[in-house]
Amino acid sequence: MLYISTMTKRRIALVACVKEKQSRSVKAKDMYVSKVFKSWMNYAESWGANQIYILSGKYGLLELDEKINPYDFNLNFVKPQERKLWAQQVIQNLGDKARLNEDEFLVLANPTYSEYLIPHIKHYSMPLDIK
Structure with a gap:
């Protein structure tokens, strides 16, 4: 019997946090107020991400x-x-x-946030020169 996988690759974006934040408790997507963060979120959405996660230095994923x-x-x-x-x-x-070995990842983070993540992700792109 021939088995054909019906699982499709999902597109998952990992967006790093930024320094400029709200001063009160809010949803993660509303916490970071800089233009840079907003542009990364827009980039992730236009890339067609099925799911977007924020990489937070304090909270993790x-x-x-x-x-x-x-x-x-x-x-x-x-x-x-x-x-x-x-x-x-x-x-x-x-x-x-x-699925770290199957899904496609977009990483919008500087090397400090991404260097130890990338070796665990098989299919990824880092299209921005983030320092």
């Missing part, structure tokens, strides 16, 4: 409608070993929501 509190935390100031632990948690959570 966030759903857009997840309510969070404001915070001041940036992975750029964290030691590599701590970033590896952060990335392991993000990958574990992402693996519960996506």
Whole structure:
């Protein structure tokens, strides 16, 4: 019997958080107020993402409608070993929501947020030169 997979690749966008935030508890998609973040979200939507997640230095992998509190935390100031632990948690959570070896990922994040995630994702693109 020939088995043909009917599973299609989903398009999943990972968008990094930014420094400029609301000063009150809101949904994750509304927390980050910078023009850069909004442009990344628009890019992810125009790319045709089936799902968009936010990469938060404090909270890890966030759903857009997840309510969070404001915070001041940036992975750029964290030691590599701590970033590896952060990335392991993000990958574990992402693996519960996506197929890391099958789905297509769009990564809109600087290397600090993406360097330890990328080795665990088979199909990805990083179209922006984010430093």
